[in-house]
Amino acid sequence: MSGAKEQAAGSGRGGVRQVDVAALVEQAREGRPRAVARLISLVEGASPQLREVMAALAPLTGGAYVVGLTGSPGVGKSTSTSALVTAYRRAGRRVGVLAVDPSSPFSGGALLGDRVRMSEHASDPGVYIRSMATRGHLGGLAWAAPQAIRVLDAAGCDVVLVETVGVGQSEVEIAAQADTSVVLLAPGMGDGIQAAKAGILEIGDVYVVNKADRDGADATARELNHMLGLGESRAPGAWRPPIVKTVAARSEGTDELLAALDKHRAWMDEHGVLAERRRARAAKEIETIALTDLRARIAAPASATSLTALADQVTQGTLDPYTAADTLLTDLTTAP
Incomplete structure (x- = not known):
């Protein structure tokens, strides 16, 4: 795999460097190692462009x-x-x-x-x-x-x-x-x-x-x-x-x-096992992404305040932890 020039499309919010995802994916398809390395680095770094990268890769996998x-x-x-x-x-x-x-x-x-x-x-x-x-x-x-x-x-x-x-x-x-x-x-x-x-x-x-x-x-x-x-x-x-x-x-x-x-x-x-394993792998990946997103929402300031209030009620004995968890999930999933 020969080298490749990384494509940039200016700077995004907060000075984060944005990449031309379409060009990077095309270079990776051509077997250019720097493009592959850059894509994996975006993955490891949980880049703001990660969703764009995964959407571009989905039809190619x-x-x-x-x-x-x-x-x-x-x-x-x-x-x-x-x-x-x-x-x-x-x-x-x-x-x-x-x-x-x-x-x-x-x-x-x-x-x-x-x-x-x-x-x-x-x-x-x-x-x-x-x-x-x-x-x-x-x-x-x-x-x-x-x-x-x-x-x-x-x-x-x-x-x-x-x-x-x-x-x-x-x-x-x-x-x-x-x-x-x-x-x-x-x-x-x-x-x-x-x-x-x-x-x-x-x-x-x-x-x-x-x-x-x-x-x-x-x-x-x-x-x-x-x-x-x-x-x-x-x-x-x-x-x-x-x-x-x-x-x-x-x-x-x-x-x-x-x-x-x-x-x-x-x-x-x-025996159809390969398709079933890949389906299970995709389901696990979806679940992991959803849980990661849910944890991020819980850590958000508004949710953290709500969680603290619920924790106070549980500590005081006016609410049980399961009802508190149901309340928190409802707030998270219904919030705009």
Whole structure:
């Protein structure tokens, strides 16, 4: 993706620089990385033009296959992501990568910078890599990840790989954002024991035992297979997650992983699961935007005053909290 000149259309209210959204989207469609970067920056910064950006992108989305990669720190997510990029590029597909990192406590930016570990793809015009900071958002993803995925989708990426920050058992948000979720484990990290517990090891569509050249890899795969079989009550024809062993640092097993991903996508298409997952993802996105807007209205001066008055009544025992909440919602939704 070659460079591009950002388009500006003067300054908006309060001196905020306005961009020519139509021109920026067109440049992104042409594969210009600076335009893609600018659009994602508008998303991350919650720009006043964000609604305009999303409206322009909406007709251009829906073509990208979104693959989420998650797992504990140190299992080789970045290395596996890089190996998948190589495999997809060999197949002639344009790839976008969102690598979610912890936030710097000082700047709020991405702390680790996974792009460093994918530097071999930096000069490839068919690859766009972006690190995103969680900025305190839980669940293993950045809060702006859904909109950033839309940007890469609209920019013509055939595949979008979303690598989560190193997560624990309960941080499973990637399952709601990806078409296919890949859970990575590694021998010698206690993952075999964790396989018996609820949480992250229940969300995978494909499981990967990376660093399979280490002692204990076969045992980890066996324990994982046992976990998948416990209490199994899948309907006939239902998807059973495969277990793939890889050594991502040497690109061993990557072709098998790619085949498992292609097989899962074909199964989803055949059974209508892909459309249903994308519908659920859109519903969740709509809900999140609506709740964010509602919180902003509650924080507005007039609503804050009303909330304080209601809180006083609840404290005094003249009003119960549910009736107070109903009153606040009515005020918010009926206000001009």
